[in-house]
């Protein structure tokens with residue numbers, strides 16, 4: 001009896017810990033926004049970030065636009081070679097680093113604390129409330145040809161980046177794709193089995 005109580009107590013502790021570490025995002029609003037041709041006309045790189053937090057609905061819409069699920073079979077807003085769906089989005093925010101869970105449309109806490117300065121090297125990017133770090137998960141890329149694997153990692157990451165750019169154009173948000181990120185520090189902090197590709201801070205304009 002004592003043993004069963006102990007097991008049940010441990011299960012309770014583990015599930016409540018996990019529940020605390022996962023934040024459900026508001027349902028994304030999939031209608032409206034700017035007409036595509038106008039968003040393409042306004043798509044650009046900006047670097048005048050305000051440090052103001054993004055409101056939760058905007059963050060939810062941004063992540064869905066970037067790489068959310070848009071069909072019943074689980075496929076995404078961004079295409080991937082062989083439908084590998086290997087691009088993961090980590091969010092470097094003031095209170096921690098989170099992983100975007102597309103299926104749950106939620107954020108999973110990976111590491112607590114403000115690590116934004118460890119990700120983006122350039123000062124203008126460090127003030128943004130969130131830097132999205134795009135990573136190719138090698139566990140989802142079962143490929144012997146390593147050159148082709150890394151080519152697909154790069155091209156598929158670019159698809160997500162352009163979705164982010166277009167969403168930002170439509171919502172008048174500030175964003176810049178960043179090659180200048182500290183890959184070593186990101187790999188170490190997040191214990192990545194894959195390729196850390198690019199960063200993309202997003203915020204309001206100053």
Ligand SMILES: Cc1cc2nc3c(=O)[nH]c(=O)nc-3n(C[C@H](O)[C@H](O)[C@H](O)COP(=O)(O)O)c2cc1C
Pocket residue numbers: 043044045046122176177178179180181198
């Ligand atoms: C792969 C890639 C890496 C980039 N890396 C950086 C970067 O590290 N820092 C930066 O300020 N801009 C970076 N940029 C932004 C480019 O400088 C910018 O896209 C380019 O000047 C064209 O401007 P536009 O995006 O407004 O058309 C990068 C863009 C791409 C596509």
